[in-house]
Amino acid sequence: MDSFEKIYSEYKHKVYFFVKKYIQKEEDIQDIVQDIFFHIWKHLDNSGSTPVEAIVFKTCRQEVSNFYRKNKLLFTFSEQDIISTEEDVFDEKNHEEQIARMTSLLEKLPQKTRELFIRHKIKNVSYSQLARENNLSKTAISKQINKALSFLRGNLQ
Template sequence: MVDNLENEHLIEALQQGGEDAFTVIYQRYWYKMFLVAYRKLQDKEAAEEIIQDIFLRLWKERITTKITNLDHYLFAAVRYEVISHIRSNVTKGTYAGNPADFDSLSECNTENQIALKELVSQIEDGLHVLPEKSGEIFRLYKLEHWPISRIAQHFDLSEKAIEYHLTKATKSVREHLKQALYTILVTITAFLCQ
C-alpha cells in the first residue's frame, strides 16, 4: 500500500508517474508546509497559494527533478517561496505584515542591506571572469533557485553539463570571495590599528 511507503520509495513511485504517491506526499506534508509559510507570512491565502504552487511544480517536474531528501526539498521550497513572496510584496509596497517580522525573517536592517549588496557585488565580480553561460547557470541555480533539471531544459544541456558549469562557477566565485575577504580583513585591521 502506498500510504505506508518510506519517502525514498515515494520519490521513486512519484518519478514513475505515480498519482497515488503524489497524493500521499501531499497528505503527509501540505499542512506542515502550510504552517511554516503561514507563521512567516501571517496570510492564510498567500500561504495556501505558495503550498499549492510548490505541489503543482512538484507534479509537473516529477520526472525530471532529482530529489534525494523529500523533507529538505519541500521545506527548502517553502522557505524560498516565502522569501520570494515577501520580497515581491515589499517591492510593490504591499507587504502587510509587521515590519519587525520581516526584519527577523530576512534581517533587513541597513547594515545587512549594505553587506548583502556588497556580497552580491562581489559574487557578480567573480562571475564576470567566467563564460556567460556558466555565470547565467550559477545565477539561476544559486540566486533564482531553479532545479538543475529545469536549467538543463532551459539551456538544452545535460544535467551533468549543468553540474560542471556550477562547479566551475562556484570555484570561481569562492576564489574571488576569498580574495575580497582578505582585502576587507586587511583594511579592517589597518583601521583598528590606527
C-alpha cells in the first residue's frame, strides 16, 4: 500500500491535467482519474520491471479512450500527444512555485477581473452566464478575460 500512496501523491496532478486536456466536464475528469488510480492499484503487483510512469500514462490513455468509446465519441491519440505528455512531466517543486507565482499575479488583478477570470477559466462558467450574472455584455466579459490573460502571460515569462 505504501508504494501505491507514493505513486498517487507523485502522479495525481499529472494524471488530472493529462485527462483535463481531453475531457471537458469536471465530474467526468474526476471519474476517469479515479478509474486510472483504481486500475493502477489493482495491477501494481503485476507491473514487473516496467517503469511506473509508463504504466501511469498508458493507463491514462486507455481510460480516456474507454470514456470516448463508452460515450460513442471519436477520439485518437496522436504520436505527438504521447511524446509531449512524456516531455510535460514536471517536478512537484516547480509546479508549486508556478502556482504561487500565478496566485500572486492573480491578486494584482482588479477584483472584478480576477473573479471573472477564475470563474471562466477554473470553474468553466461560460461568457453568456457571466454576462447575465454581472449585467454586462459578452464582449465586456471577453475583454476582461483577455485583459487578465495578457497580464498573466506578460508577467509569467
